[in-house]
Structures are given as structure tokens and as C-alpha cells.
Amino acid sequence: MNTSTMITVTSPLLPDIEEFHELLKEVWNNKWITNNGSFHRRLEAALAEYLKVPYVSLFTNGTLPLLTALQALRITGEVITTPYSFVATTHSIWWNGCRPVFVDIDPATGGIDPDCIEAAITPKTTAIMPVHVYGKPCKTKEIQAIADKYGLKVIYDAAHAFGVEVEGESILNAGDMSTLSFHATKVYNTVEGGALVMHDEKTKQRIDNLKNFGFTGETTVIAPGINGKMDEIRSAYGLLNLRQVDAAIEARHQVAIRYREALRPVKGISFWDDMPGVRHNYSYFPIFVNAEEYGMTRDELYFHMKEQGVLGRRYFYPLISEFSTYRGLPSSTRENLPNAYKMADTVICLPMHHVLSDVDIKRILDCVVK
Ligand code: T4K
Numbered sequence: 446m447n448t449s450t451m452i453t454v455t456s457p458l459l460p461d462i463e464e465f466h467e468l469l470k471e472v473w474n475n476k477w478i479t480n481n482g483s484f485h486r487r488l489e490a491a492l493a494e495y496l497k498v499p500y501v502s503l504f505t506n507g508t509l510p511l512l513t514a515l516q517a518l519r520i521t522g523e524v525i526t527t528p529y530s531f532v533a534t535t536h537s538i539w540w541n542g543c544r545p546v547f548v549d550i551d552p553a554t555g556g557i558d559p560d561c562i563e564a565a566i567t568p569k570t571t572a573i574m575p576v577h578v579y580g581k582p583c584k585t586k587e588i589q590a591i592a593d594k595y596g597l598k599v600i601y602d603a604a605h606a607f608g609v610e611v612e613g614e615s616i617l618n619a620g621d622m623s624t625l626s627f628h629a630t631k632v633y634n635t636v637e638g639g640a641l642v643m644h645d646e647k648t649k650q651r652i653d654n655l656k657n658f659g660f661t662g663e664t665t666v667i668a669p670g671i672n673g674k675m676d677e678i679r680s681a682y683g684l685l686n687l688r689q690v691d692a693a694i695e696a697r698h699q700v701a702i703r704y705r706e707a708l709r710p711v712k713g714i715s716f717w718d719d720m721p722g723v724r725h726n727y728s729y730f731p732i733f734v735n736a737e738e739y740g741m742t743r744d745e746l747y748f749h750m751k752e753q754g755v756l757g758r759r760y761f762y763p764l765i766s767e768f769s770t771y772r773g774l775p776s777s778t779r780e781n782l783p784n785a786y787k788m789a790d791t792v793i794c795l796p797m798h799h800v801l802s803d804v805d806i807k808r809i810l811d812c813v814v815k
Contacts (some may be wrong), residue, residue: 451754452805456798457629458693460685468681477677480657484680488635491687496608497615498642502647502806503675504656505682507626507639509603511537513655513673514600514622514641515572517648522569523587526598527557528766529785530576530776534602535765538574546570547766550785555731556583558784561597562591565776572598577606577616578761579729579794581717585611585619592620597763600624603642607633608694610724617642632697632728633690638675693799697727700801704730714813730759730797732813733788740815743791750793750812754800757796762789804814 477591479485485503503512513659515524515537524538527650528547529654538545548561557575573592575583599620603609607625609616617623626639641652655663659670675683708714713735719725734743740748743759750757764785766777779786796809 451756452796452809453754453756454758454794454796454800455630456800457634457662458686458689458799460689462810464685468685470680472677472681475677479674479676481653481674482677482680484677484684485675488675488680488683488687491684492640495687495690496642497610498617500643500646501632501726502641502643502649502652502656503680504639504641504673505675505679506637507624507628507631508537509656509671509673510624510639510641511574511600511602512540513652513671514624514670515541515543517651517655518572518598518600518621520572520598520600522571523567524572524574525557525562525565525570526574527576527578527785528764528771528782529555529761530578530602530615530765531602531604531761532768534574534576535771543571545771545774545776547771547782547785548790549772549782550578551584552784552788553650554581554583555579555788555804556581557588559584559587559591566591566595566597568598570595572600574600574602576602576604577609579731580605580607581720581724582606582609582616582621589620597767602704604631605641605728605782606726607631607728608690608724608726612722615725618644622648624755632694632726632782633634633683633686635675635686635714637677638679638683655703694726696799696801697797698725701725701727701730702799704810706796707814710733711739711814713737726765727797730791731760731793733791734793735791743793746813747793750809753808753812755796755809755812757793759789759792760794762792764789788796 555578601623603623604626627635655670656673659666659668665682736742
């Protein structure tokens with residue numbers, strides 16, 4: 446197969462090269478290329494406005510905000526989380542010296558099932574880390590009610606949830622903090638990048654200090670911080686991408702409409718429709734294969750697509766709880782996580798991005814629709 450004819454699961458949103466060049470000239474003129482420069486400040490303000498959140502702190506990727514949120518909230522002991530995510534979610538808990546406790550997911554959203562949380566709480570539990578997987582909102586009200594009852598913090602891994610709103614309100618306002626990833630493969634990207642969203646200025650200040658080694662001035666370090674600062678070049682790139690992200694989301698929406706129309710009659714293939722009252726970002730398009738009804742297993746379909754040059758991905762297979770670091774944990778058993786196993790064993794994310802052509806969409810659907 447000629448690699449140029451391959452259809453990848455995603456394709457990055459790229460700013461206009463001439464406009465980027467103009468902004469680069471400004472960065473060059475400023476001779477200030479990182480450490481809270483003017484583009485960094487402009488992007489934080491622009492994102493806060495676009496995302497309808499009070500404060501944003503930019504980071505160099507989407508993993509550091511997870512690590513930093515746990516640090517800032519002084520999370521210790523056990524953190525209840527989902528096995529159905531990218532490994533960075535659980536790694537951030539482990540890197541903070543805490544123990545991840547996996548609970549099962551809600552098959553209707555792919556997110557953590559609030560009904561499973563209470564049984565997993567022990568005297569050592571200090572926080573819950575749910576994930577808005579594929580950008581589908583978790584049951585935030587139910588999760589918050591449990592957190593309030595037991596005095597737990599809630600940090601949402603919202604890496605996939607850029608721009609997602611419920612009844613006109615940003616999903617990023619739920620919980621104590623939310624994290625975003627601006628990796629190249631995301632709906633909105635700054636090449637590599639990420640952010641933490643918080644509710645108050647004091648927390649924003651603390652996070653800004655923590656991502657700058659814990660410095661509060663030239664000679665004062667208030668905490669064991671890290672280097673998480675986004676530079677001026679990526680910040681400038683991010684400002685340009687913000688201008689076109691709505692159009693990119695709409696283009697993805699149109700792809701989702703085409704997929705749903707073609708796949709609805711296919712026996713053994715299921716997928717999610719939009720949730721009422723939700724502004725989705727169409728960051729991924731997962732389908733679920735019922736092998737008996739479809740006549741092919743998920744893996745058979747996945748490899749058939751691959752042979753045709755259609756590179757879907759089995760996000761999120763295997764479950765995080767199956768990786769060697771985590772599989773020995775008491776909460777990692779199949780019996781504890783039946784819905785998560787089922788989803789991981791049946792999912793394929795179809796290619797989904799803003800520049801999928803009609804020809805691409807037809808090729809993708811020709812693989813799946815028999
Ligand atoms: N929490 C969650 C829930 C996450 O999903 C992630 C990251 C994080 C936290 C951590 O955020 P970051 O620290 O990464 O910002 C990708 C991404 O690397 C990762 O960001 C993402 N989640 C994860 C779900 O997917 P891979 O290893 O599957 O990506 P890769 O390199 O195979 O790329 C996928 C496809 O995208 C390629 O086949 C082609 C296309 N692509 C990729 C790149 C990098 C392009 O067309 N151009 C590109 O530049 O992990």
C-alpha cells in the first residue's frame with residue numbers, strides 16, 4: 446500500500462503558514478521567546494474567553510497539567526479513576542506517588558460510572574479523576590455529589606473536551622480543575638501543548654508558580670515545581686488556530702453526520718448520537734463491533750481497514766489497567782471492570798478530522814458497510 450494513499454485517524458489543524466510567519470517575525474522582534482511572554486498571555490486570555498472559563502494556565506503538553514493539578518491540590522493516598530483512557534491519566538496519579546483505584550465505566554458515555562464510585566472509597570481516598578473520554582461529558586453532577594459527601598477533590602482529564610458545552614456552559618467548569626491537551630492529534634492544537642482550567646485567581650497564581658519551578662520571584666521558591674511553560678512560538682501558533690477551530694469542529698460534525706447516516710442500518714455496528722443540550726467537538730468517532738451480529742470481530746474489521754489503507758485506531762485498547770505497571774492492582778480485575786473491558790474489546794475509532802474528503806469518507810465507509 447502506498448503510504449500517501451493512507452487515511453490516518455486524524456490530521457492536524459494547521460494555521461496559515463504566511464500568517465504564522467508574520468507572528469514569528471513579531472516573536473523575533475520581541476526577542477522574548479518563552480517564560481510568560483506576550484503571546485503566552487494573549488493565548489491564555491483568548492482561550493479563557495473562547496472556552497467560557499475564568500482562568501487558563503498554559504502548559505507544554507496535556508500530561509503536565511494532570512501532574513501539576515494533583516500537586517497543587519496536595520492529593521495523596523488513593524485516587525479513583527477510569528481504566529478507559531490514554532495512559533497519561535493514570536501515569537499522572539502514579540507519578541504523584543498515589544495509588545490509582547479503577548472503577549467501571551458507564552456504557553452510555555464511556556466515562557466513569559458514578560454508581561461505582563462510592564464502593565471504591567476508602568479512608569485513603571482523596572480525589573476522583575474522571576475523563577470526558579472522546580469529549581463526551583461525564584455525569585458531573587452525580588460525581589460532584591459524591592465528592593462533596595466524602596470531601597474529595599475532582600480533577601477532570603478533559604484532554605478531549607476542548608469547546609464542549611452542556612446547556613451553554615463549558616464542561617471545563619466542573620470539578621476543582623480540568624486539564625486539556627493541545628497535542629497535534631487534538632481538535633485544537635499548539636503542536637504539543639496543554640492547559641489547566643481553574644476557578645479562582647489564587648489557584649491560577651499557584652499553578653503559574655508551580656509550572657515555573659515554584660518560583661515566585663528571582664530568589665524565592667515556594668514549592669517543588671516543574672518546568673511546564675509554553676513558549677512564544679507555540680502560543681502564537683495557538684492564537685492562529687483558535688481563529689479556525691470552530692470551522693474545523695463544524696467540518697468534523699459534517700463527517701459525523703455522514704458516518705451516522707451510512708452506519709445506522711448496519712447490523713452489529715453501533716455508535717453514539719449527539720447528547721441533547723451538548724455542544725460536541727467531534728474529536729473522535731468510535732464505533733462498537735458486535736462480532737456475532739456483524740459477522741466479523743473488531744480486530745478482523747480493524748485489520749481489514751488497515752489493508753485498505755484506512756488507519757482507524759483502537760482507542761482505548763488495551764485498558765490502562767491491563768498495562769504491566771497497573772495490572773497487579775486489586776481494582777484491575779476483569780470482574781471489577783466489565784463495561785470497560787467490553788468497550789475496549791469492541792471499539793474502533795474511525796478516521797475523524799476536518800479535511801476528510803468525500804472520497805476518503807467513501808473509502809472508510811466501504812470498509813465497514815457490507
Ligand atoms: N489524557 C488523555 C485522555 C489523552 O488522550 C492524552 C493524550 C493525554 C491525557 C495526554 O496529553 P498529551 O501529553 O499527549 O498532550 C496520541 C497522542 O500522542 C496523545 O496526545 C493522545 N492523548 C492519544 C489519544 O493519541 P498516539 O500514540 O496514538 O498518536 P500517534 O502519534 O500514533 O498519532 C495518531 C495519528 O495521528 C497518526 O497515525 C497520524 C496522525 N498524526 C499524528 C501526528 C503526531 C498526524 O497526521 N500528524 C502528526 O503530527 O497518541
